[in-house]
Amino acid sequence: MQHEQIAPSEQSAPSERSVLSAPSDLSAPATEQTAHQAAAQPEPVTLPLTRAAGCPFDPPAELAELREQQPLRPMRYPDGHVGWLATGHAVTRAIAADPRFSSRYELLRLPLPGGPSGPLPPAQIGDLTGIDAPEHTRYRRLLAGKFTVRRMRLLTERVEQITADHLDAMERQGPVVDLVQAFAHPVPALMICELLGVPQSDRAGFQEHAAVLSSPDAGLEAQMAALTALTECVGELVPAKRAHPTDDLLSDLTTSELTDEELAGIGGFLLAAGLDTTANMLGLGTFALLSHPEQAAALRADPGLADQAVEELLRYLSIAHTGIRAALEDVELDGQLIKAGDTVTVSVSAANRDPLKFPDPDTLDLQRKATGHLAFGHGAHQCLGQQLARVEMRVAFPALFRRFPTLRLAVPPEDVPLRDAMNIHGVYQLPVTWDKE
Numbered sequence: 539m540q541h542e543q544i545a546p547s548e549q550s551a552p553s554e555r556s557v558l559s560a561p562s563d564l565s566a567p568a569t570e571q572t573a574h575q576a577a578a579q580p581e582p583v584t585l586p587l588t589r590a591a592g593c594p595f596d597p598p599a600e601l602a603e604l605r606e607q608q609p610l611r612p613m614r615y616p617d618g619h620v621g622w623l624a625t626g627h628a629v630t631r632a633i634a635a636d637p638r639f640s641s642r643y644e645l646l647r648l649p650l651p652g653g654p655s656g657p658l659p660p661a662q663i664g665d666l667t668g669i670d671a672p673e674h675t676r677y678r679r680l681l682a683g684k685f686t687v688r689r690m691r692l693l694t695e696r697v698e699q700i701t702a703d704h705l706d707a708m709e710r711q712g713p714v715v716d717l718v719q720a721f722a723h724p725v726p727a728l729m730i731c732e733l734l735g736v737p738q739s740d741r742a743g744f745q746e747h748a749a750v751l752s753s754p755d756a757g758l759e760a761q762m763a764a765l766t767a768l769t770e771c772v773g774e775l776v777p778a779k780r781a782h783p784t785d786d787l788l789s790d791l792t793t794s795e796l797t798d799e800e801l802a803g804i805g806g807f808l809l810a811a812g813l814d815t816t817a818n819m820l821g822l823g824t825f826a827l828l829s830h831p832e833q834a835a836a837l838r839a840d841p842g843l844a845d846q847a848v849e850e851l852l853r854y855l856s857i858a859h860t861g862i863r864a865a866l867e868d869v870e871l872d873g874q875l876i877k878a879g880d881t882v883t884v885s886v887s888a889a890n891r892d893p894l895k896f897p898d899p900d901t902l903d904l905q906r907k908a909t910g911h912l913a914f915g916h917g918a919h920q921c922l923g924q925q926l927a928r929v930e931m932r933v934a935f936p937a938l939f940r941r942f943p944t945l946r947l948a949v950p951p952e953d954v955p956l957r958d959a960m961n962i963h964g965v966y967q968l969p970v971t972w973d974k975e
Contacts, residue, residue, distance in 0.1 A: 580607075582614040583623060585649045585860070585883060594956055595826050595855060596900065597887035601625055605888050610872045613883060616651045621881035622874070623649075627892035627912070629872045630884045634917040636871075639863035639882065641919055643668040646862045647881040650961070664803020667919065674918065677804065680794050681922060684787050690925055692785075693732060697933045700728050705941045713971035714948040721938065722820035722968070723749060723813075726930055730812045733926065734772065734805055735779060735786030744771060748813055753966075765810070772805035808923065815858060816927045818957070818964025820934055823851045825954060825968055826902060827939070828947055833904050838939045847904040848931045853911035854902045856887035857963045861915075886912050887963075944973040 586600035604611065609626025624630045633639050643658040661668030666677050704721050711720070727748040731741050750756045750764035775788055776798045783789035788805055796804070827834040837847050861884045869876045876882060890911050891899040914921035921927070939945060947954070948969040955966040 579612055582612040582620050584614055585623060585885075587650070589956075589958065592952065594951070594954070595822070595829070595902070597856070597859065597885070597891060601885055601888040602891065605885075605892060609892075610874050613649070615647045615649055615881065616653065617647055617655065619647045619881060621647060621883065622876055624882060624884040625888035625892075626872070627889040627895040627910075630886065630889040630912060631916050632871060633863055633882055633884055634861075634912070634915060634919070636869065637671065637918070638866050638869050640670050640866050641668055641674075641863060642670055645864035645866075645879075645881075647864075649860065649862065649881075649883040662803060663799055664801075664805070664807050666804075666807060666922065671918070677800075678918070678922075680791065680796065681804070684790050685922070685925055689787070690929060693729065693926060694929050694933065696732050697725070697729060697930050698937075700725055701934050701937050705937060709941070712974060714969050715971075717824055717968040717970045718817070718821045718965060719749065719967075721934075722824070723817045725820065725934055726816035726927075727813055729816075729926065729930055730809055733786065733812070734775065734788045734808065735784050736771070736775065740771065744768065747771075751813065768809055769802075769806045772809055773802040775805065776801045812923050812926070814962050816930055818857050818962050819851065819855065819927070819931060821965045821968050822855055822857060822963065823931070823935060824938065824945075824970075825947075825951075825965055826851065826855060827935070828945065828970075829951060830902050833902055834939055834945075836904055837936060838943060841936045841940070843904055844932045844936045845928075846907060847935065848928055849908040849911065850902065850904050850906050851931070851935075852913035853890045853896065853906075853908040855963070856890045856911075856913055858913065858961070859887040859963055860885060860961060942970075942972040945970055946972065 583604060586598035586604070588598055589596060590599055604623065605625035610622060610624050610629045612620055613623035614620050624633055642660065644660045646658060648654070648658070664677075666674060666681075669677075704725060708715055708720050724745055727745050728741065730736075731744055736744055747764040747767045751761055751768075753761075756764070772788075776792070779786075779789045780792045780798075783792060787808075788801065791801055791804070827837065833847075837843050863882045863884065865876045865878050865880045865882065867878045890896070890913065893899050895910065896906070896908065914924040914927075948971040954968060957964045957966060
């Protein structure tokens with residue numbers, strides 16, 4: 539899903555994507571111990587960003603060290619602001635669940651260098667990630683009921699067909715192929731078309747624009763033009779759906795109180811959100827499975843393993859690795875006093891590798907019950923499209939490895955281009971090959 543804020547979970551009712559919630563006993567009245575700790579704060583750290591060479595699936599090693607030392611500690615932001623960094627699972631969940639922490643963009647400081655200076659602009663209409671209640675609650679109530687069991691069941695049938703079609707095309711093309719362009723990107727792109735009801739006649743152009751967004755060779759100008767074209771496509775759908783509704787989410791929403799502008803904004807939000815995250819989970823997830831052949835073999839041998847395999851891959855990879863909140867008032871949390879106005883950066887990747895929650899957390903184990911991971915967030919801003927993302931991955935991963943049992947990388951692992959500088963981790967390309975029958 540679109541990660542406008544630098545953030546892509548428990549299997550609960552859908553809400554929109556974000557990060558993060560927690561045991562209420564982490565937030566307690568101030569104590570003398572808290573005052574003493576506040577007076578003896580360590581020097582603020584900066585956000586670790588560099589992954590170790592040869593470890594494309596692991597978060598920066600310094601995050602684990604910081605989590606072990608102090609799961610909530612002061613952090614210096616690129617603009618000089620001193621806020622906080624959360625690396626522990628429990629404290630990260632607590633922040634997500636606590637309405638005293640805001641998601642409003644205009645209150646946040648960016649933790650990554652190179653971002654815009656000064657306050658961020660408020661969220662655009664329909665962007666659920668950057669707003670709080672009551673506006674957020676209004677949108678969420680209207681949207682959550684649209685992700686019904688029936689709709690997910692119907693979309694599952696389409697995921698299976700779209701997946702099979704793209705595997706057929708890969709087989710016809712023959713090795714070597716770039717899995718990102720041939721499979722990981724077009725499958726979720728077409729599923730977003732299904733969800734929003736994009737007409738068949740428009741889908742080829744829709745996919746062309748979507749492919750530009752994920753291309754490492756496309757410049758910023760071309761990507762912005764592609765995003766504008768996709769947004770305009772959604773905007774043009776709204777009056778068409780009002781006039782001639784079909785069985786899709788956007789048509790359903792035309793019967794609600796939402797204005798055309800709100801419908802177009804929400805459609806654009808769902809479009810951008812659903813493309814980037816699922817595509818990168820399919821690409822990076824395949825890379826991880828190919829790098830752990832015993833896990834790929836287990837999934838190939840037992841398709842029934844798909845559900846928990848997807849949850850473990852979500853936990854292990856944590857592609858939406860970082861989130862941000864701003865304190866609306868003074869909050870005591872985990873023995874620390876967070877002052878009103880402080881920005882808190884949460885490291886989802888560190889939280890999902892917390893050994894206090896997940897034993898042997900740095901091991902990819904598809905037999906693990908990864909319940910409680912935070913890949914889809916937690917609390918009011920939990921991922922709206924998480925159930926669709928799960929459906930896509932539960933179908934796509936087993937089908938890919940069954941169709942190509944000898945699937946392997948076509949280049950050395952160190953030559954796979956990573957999206958290291960992006961707020962959604964993944965791969966730009968994944969050249970793969972296999973033995974032809």
